[in-house]
Amino acid sequence: MGAVLPLLALRAFTETGRLGSLKAAAERLGVTPGAVSQQIRVLEERLGVALFVRAHHGVYLTEAGARVHANLMRGFELIENAYATLENLSVEKSLTISTVPSFAATWLVPRIGRFSALHPQIEVRIEAAATLVDFKHDRIDVALRHGLGHYPGLESIRLMAPVLLPVASPQLLAQGAVISEPTDCLKYPLLQDGDRADWTLWLQAHGVQVGDEARRGMSFEEDLLLLRAAAAGQGIALVQDTHAQEDIEAGKLVVALDKPWPSRFAYYLVSRADTLQRPEVRAFVDWIKAEAGRSGGAATRLAPRCDEPE
Structure with a gap:
């Protein structure tokens, strides 16, 4: 193995290049923009090459930065997927559901007790927020959303059309x-x-x-x-x-x-294809499809x- 890799600096570089903003990268990483800027500066000094061009409205990859950015993105995605697999092994009987507050309060919460009674071994957690879920970064198993069913890169299952x-x-x-x-x-x-x-x-x-x-x-x-x-x-x-x-x-x-x-809109269950293979997620999908069928109209x-x- 070679020298220890500066993973924090590489992650700061990768997120900044993806988002085109030190501030946005800092929000994603949970640190300050100054900390992100410092990590990038450390990386540039260590490599002896400029990675970004600073501009008034953000930052842009240099030619050198652009040559490696895509590979680093894929590398960190592989690391995140591997870590998610390890997390699933430790919490494989848990289920985290994201939906908007109105649907959670008026439809899901009054019924979710029936799912828990059928599957007491599954620990259920509900997150009610209007913001969209980032399945790559948020610890969400399934999202229940009201829309047209077009969710690129994800699986969607139509539940009901109110x-x-x-x-x-x-x-x-x-x-x-x-x-x-x-x-x-x-x-x-x-x-x-x-x-x-x-x-x-x-x-x-x-x-x-x-x-x-x-x-x-x-x-x-x-x-x-x-x-x-x-x-x-x-x-x-x-x-x-x-x-x-x-x-x-x-x-x-x-x-x-x-x-x-x-x-034209309907409620959809949205998830990653691999997540849908987990037994507890399949159990929830079967249950909510049956509930949606009973409550229509x-x-x-x-x-x-x-x-x-x-």
């Missing part, structure tokens, strides 16, 4: 105008999604041509917040039926009008229409 329904507190609807057609929803305050787009699309899908009135009202980034505002009587929210199901069953919300609107079936007697 529909959007207008929901409100029964007290609010009892005090206001009767809702018998989609345009009647405009007589109430509308609670908006973060993009203020869903109400316009829902109304247009049901033949109502609208202007700015469909985009007015308080907006919320998460369906969970929309549900809480609707249950508090602050207006009508347009949310996924899977998210509203628990509040509908509890009587906190009712469907204002039984006019669901299908979306449940909110619509449970909810009385506000213009019909209960």
Whole structure:
């Protein structure tokens, strides 16, 4: 074997070259930009060659740096994969799931106890965050995401396609105008999604041509917040039926009008192909597919229409 390799410096060089930024590399490595810069400087002095060109908007690989960067990237990826294998050997009965907070709170968490009862030997950990998962660097086994199912380099399994329904507190609807057609929803305050787009699309899908009135009202980034505002009587929210199901069953919300609107998006289980081969992950996939099949459309079936007697 040769001399001891300066692995910290090589990793700092590799991440900086990949991200084109000392600051971004420092965030990835969990250190300060100054520490990354120092490691690169040590490497350059040791080799006697410049690896980066410093510019106002970042750093760029020199010709010498570019010649070795791809090989170092592959080398560190092999090291990370080998280390992940060792980690899996030590925690092979654990399962870490990532999903967005609204889906975790309204659908997954109320059901996950059934999975644990079936598989008590599997330790389950749920991470609820809106940020996308980096399967190469984050210790995540599966992610549950709402999208179109296109996740390059990963396996995706379609679970269910929720529909959007207008929901409100029964007290609010009892005090206001009767809702018998989609345009009647405009007589109430509308609670908006973060993009203020869903109400316009829902109304247009049901033949109502609208202007700015469909985009007015308080907006919320998460369906969970929309549900809480609707249950508090602050207006009508347009949310996924899977998210509203628990509040509908509890009587906190009712469907204002039984006019669901299908979306192109669906919920997918996303994971790496090798991770899907682990027995505990396969057990979770089988379980959640069965749960998704049972819960499809449940909110619509449970909810009385506000213009019909209960």
